[in-house]
Structure formats: structure tokens, C-alpha cells
Amino acid sequence: MAPFLVVLDVDSTLIEDEVIELLAAEAGALDAVATITSEAMNGRLDFAASLEARVATLAGLPETAFAAVLDRVTVTRGVEELVAGVHRAGGFVGVVSGGFHEIVDTLAERLGLDYWRANRLEVADGFLTGRVRGDIIDARAKADTxxxxxxxxxxxLRQTVAVGDGANDLEMMSITGLSVGFDAKAPVRDEADxxxxxxxxxxxLPLLGLPRP
Structure with missing residues (x-):
């Protein structure tokens, strides 16, 4: 049996950015999207509905924008050390995101993660349609994952750790043995261990009894 599983949120946790906002900037819709993102992460808007509203602003954006956005993403300090330390101890690391596979896939492969899951954006004829493909990764989906x-x-589950910052991370945090609010919004600060x-x-790493590099 593996000693533990660490699952992280992506936007503003694994990375310093909100990918939907980077995409919105490419589409000229940053201000509107940033406001909706803030409301959703603070638990004042339903996540699925807020995601659909934000993704709708991306309609007509060329899929080449994914590469431009990926170049602007900054991985949070300490990620590589965390992944290496968990793996040395025989554990696993995954990320589950309300963001998008089009960015998460590349990040996860670069970082050597064991698991990852995110939403997928619908593309037709090389352009975003403004819709999400398949079921939305919301709070319940994160916990199920x-x-x-x-x-x-x-x-x-008592040997799992959830790390996140927003209201849509609370359900997965509620079922894990340890929950970590990472530079967290108010709802998470109230609930995280x-x-x-x-x-x-x-x-x-020290929370897992592991040394920092």
C-alpha cells in the first residue's frame, strides 16, 4: 500500500495563475471574467454556472491561444520539490482542476504527476465555441476524483491530503485526512486543517513527515 496520496487544485495553487483569466485576456474579456472568478472562488456563485459564463466569453478564440497561454503560466514555488519528495517516499501526486486539460496535460507531464483531471474546451474548425465538452469538474467531481x-x-482516504484555495475545493477537503488551505479564500480558511x-x-512535505530538500 502506498503511504499517501496528495491531490492539489491547479489554478492559484499548482500554478500562480488563473488560466481562464489568461485565456480571457487573449479574447479581450479579462475584466468580466476576473470578477466572475473571484465571486465563484469565494463561494458566492455556483461554480458550474460561473464556468459556463466565463467560457462563453472565449467563443471565437483560436485554439493557438493555448500555446500562448501555456507560455505565460508560472508554476508555484516548491512544486517540483513536493512531487519529488512524495515520490521518494512511495506516494502519489495528482491534480484535479476546474480549469482545462488543454493546459493541465502539458503541466502534469512536465512535472511527472501520477494523476490529473480537468475540464475540456470545445473546439470546432480551430476555434473555441464558448462551451465545455462533457461534464464539468465542479466541487462534487473533485471529491469523487x-x-x-x-x-x-x-x-x-485518511491517508490523503487535499491542497486548494477556493470554495470549489471544500468538498474534496472534507473527505481527506488532511486539508491544506493554500493562500486561501475566506471559505477555505474557515474549514481547512x-x-x-x-x-x-x-x-x-513536513506535514507528511518528510524532509524538505
């Missing part, structure tokens, strides 16, 4: 991955790698305000994900 943690349960699925824990079963897959043989880790009890541990609050981290320094943006360095290697800080998670």
Missing part, C-alpha cells in the same frame, strides 16, 4: 484515485493507488500563506508548496 479523490476517492477514485485513492482507491486506484490503494490509499485510505492547515493554512499556508507563504506560496511555497514544499511546505506540505
Amino acid at each position: 479523490v476517492t477514485e484515485w485513492a482507491s486506484d493507488c490503494g490509499v485510505a 492547515v493554512i499556508m500563506d507563504v506560496r511555497d508548496l514544499a511546505q506540505v
Whole structure:
């Protein structure tokens, strides 16, 4: 049995950015999207509805924008150390995101993650349609994903760790053995077991009894 599974949110956790906002900037819709994102992450808007509203502003954006956005993404300090430390101890690391596979896939492969899941944007004839393909990865889907991955790698839920910052992370946090609010919004600060305000994900290692590099 693996010793533990660490599952992180992506936007503003694994990375310093909100990908939907980077895409919106390419589409000239940043101000409107940033306002909706803030409301959703603070739990004042339904996540699925807010995502659909934000994605709708991307209609007509060429799919070449994904490469431009990926070049602007900054991985949060300490991610590589966290992944390496967990792997050395025989554990697993995954990310589950209300963001998009078009960006997450490349990041996950670069970082050597074991699991990842995110939304997919619909593209037709080389342009975004303004819709999401398939079911939306919302708070319930995040929790279900943690349960699925824990079963897959043989880790009890009490040995799982969830790291996130927004209201849509609360359901997965509620089922894990340890929840970490990472530079978190108000709803998460009220519920998380541990609050981290320094943006360095290697800080998670000592919580697992593992040394920092």
C-alpha cells in the first residue's frame, strides 16, 4: 500500500495563475471574467454556472491561444520539490482542476504527476465555441476524483491530503485526512486543517513527515 496520496487544485495553487483569466485576456474579456472568478472562488456563485459564463466569453478564440497561454503560466514555488519528495517516499501526486486539460496535460507531464483531471474546451474548425465538452469538474467531481484515485493507488482516504484555495475545493477537503488551505479564500480558511500563506508548496512535505530538500 502506498503511504499517501496528495491531490492539489491547479489554478492559484499548482500554478500562480488563473488560466481562464489568461485565456480571457487573449479574447479581450479579462475584466468580466476576473470578477466572475473571484465571486465563484469565494463561494458566492455556483461554480458550474460561473464556468459556463466565463467560457462563453472565449467563443471565437483560436485554439493557438493555448500555446500562448501555456507560455505565460508560472508554476508555484516548491512544486517540483513536493512531487519529488512524495515520490521518494512511495506516494502519489495528482491534480484535479476546474480549469482545462488543454493546459493541465502539458503541466502534469512536465512535472511527472501520477494523476490529473480537468475540464475540456470545445473546439470546432480551430476555434473555441464558448462551451465545455462533457461534464464539468465542479466541487462534487473533485471529491469523487479523490476517492477514485485513492482507491486506484490503494490509499485510505485518511491517508490523503487535499491542497486548494477556493470554495470549489471544500468538498474534496472534507473527505481527506488532511486539508491544506493554500493562500486561501475566506471559505477555505474557515474549514481547512492547515493554512499556508507563504506560496511555497514544499511546505506540505513536513506535514507528511518528510524532509524538505
